[in-house]
Amino acid sequence: xxxxxxxxxxxxxxxxxxxxxxxxxxxxxxxxxxxxxxxxxxxxxxxxxxxxxxxxxxxxxxxxxxxxxxxxxxxxxxxxxxxxxxxxxxxxxxxxxxxxxxxxxxxxxxxxxxxxxxxxxxxxxxxxxxxxxxxxxxxxxxxxxxxxxxxxxxxxxxxxxxxxxxxxxxxxxxxxxxxxxxxxxxxxxxxxxxxxxxxxxxxxxxxxxxxxxxxxxxxxxxxxxxxxxxxxxxxxxxxxxxxxxxxxxxxxxxxxxxxxxxxxxxxxxxxxxxxxxxxxxxxxxxxxxxxxxxxxxxxxxxxxxxxxxxxxxxxxxxxxxxxxxxxxxxxxxxxxxxxxxxxxxxxxxxxxxxxxxxxxxxxxxxxxxxxxxxxxxxxxxxxx
Numbered sequence: 575x576x577x578x579x580x581x582x583x584x585x586x587x588x589x590x591x592x593x594x595x596x597x598x599x600x601x602x603x604x605x606x607x608x609x610x611x612x613x614x615x616x617x618x619x620x621x622x623x624x625x626x627x628x629x630x631x632x633x634x635x636x637x638x639x640x641x642x643x644x645x646x647x648x649x650x651x652x653x654x655x656x657x658x659x660x661x662x663x664x665x666x667x668x669x670x671x672x673x674x675x676x677x678x679x680x681x682x683x684x685x686x687x688x689x690x691x692x693x694x695x696x697x698x699x700x701x702x703x704x705x706x707x708x709x710x711x712x713x714x715x716x717x718x719x720x721x722x723x724x725x726x727x728x729x730x731x732x733x734x735x736x737x738x739x740x741x742x743x744x745x746x747x748x749x750x751x752x753x754x755x756x757x758x759x760x761x762x763x764x765x766x767x768x769x770x771x772x773x774x775x776x777x778x779x780x781x782x783x784x785x786x787x788x789x790x791x792x793x794x795x796x797x798x799x800x801x802x803x804x805x806x807x808x809x810x811x812x813x814x815x816x817x818x819x820x821x822x823x824x825x826x827x828x829x830x831x832x833x834x835x836x837x838x839x840x841x842x843x844x845x846x847x848x849x850x851x852x853x854x855x856x857x858x859x860x861x862x863x864x865x866x867x868x869x870x871x872x873x874x875x876x877x878x879x880x881x882x883x884x885x886x887x888x889x890x891x892x893x894x895x896x897x898x899x900x901x902x903x904x905x906x907x908x909x910x911x912x913x914x915x916x917x918x919x920x921x922x923x924x925x926x927x928x929x930x931x932x933x934x935x936x937x938x939x940x941x942x943x944x945x946x947x948x949x950x951x952x953x954x955x956x957x958x
Contacts, residue, residue, distance in 0.1 A: 820875025
């Protein structure tokens, strides 16, 4: 089987332009691990890569270097047309994910993503949240603005702090917290500048931030992992994604999984492949913050702890409509943004340019894992 995996940020989507600070390390790490996992199944694997991004260590049979984003689409069409299966890894920002899925559907026999009909019906976080609300999924109060110019409804907003983010975004892009009314309009402008799309003003839920990574087959979904999200809330209100921990040991895991599956079932006729669901656990109750119709960085932790190859499970779900009857895991994995120079040999590091990357560490015990991470000043809390 020939598989084409395309990751937009490191794969040429920004070729000829400045590489973005957001998404590069995460995207490259997902590309590297997906290539390795498909290759271990005996697949012939191909991909595109920005000419500034290192190819050393990537487990691919074909790597085409891209010098300009203007040539990336044509090069991708060529690779996709030669593959039996295509997987797209891309952010929703600027409608990139939906556009690339349509391209893959046009030229590839099979696509391991949510179909383009999903993005046509539910193009962004705003529309997905509306569908979740209609399905009685527990979501925080949300106000949707068409643009900064339509900010009149903000005068009636009284829930602070408020989380403000663009409807089309990924990896905390454009996300910030407004502690009071005086900072609210600034947060709206920040979201719009990051991704000109509808803007969500959402009641910020205080609690433990986590995610679920699900696998969907268009008729049902299965939770593969429950993950901690490690976030940095800066003094200026910005929020940065630093990494995660898989699996997240929670007393309330059953309630979180139940609410996540309820969210997936609300959208299930349009879901396929990997699906990420962000949640906050507050006073024992899970709140669904957003559903991401794509693979997420938590894949780095899933593949280290899952006793099966997640790429094989993905192929079976998308091509045969078959989900795993039982998800078997072993140990714990942490994945963190880091500079390679900081790391010991115990860490695997996926660094696209050698400056910063995603560091991954596995251990049989959570205590041992946290101890190793803290020795390098990686500290995070597992408490609400």
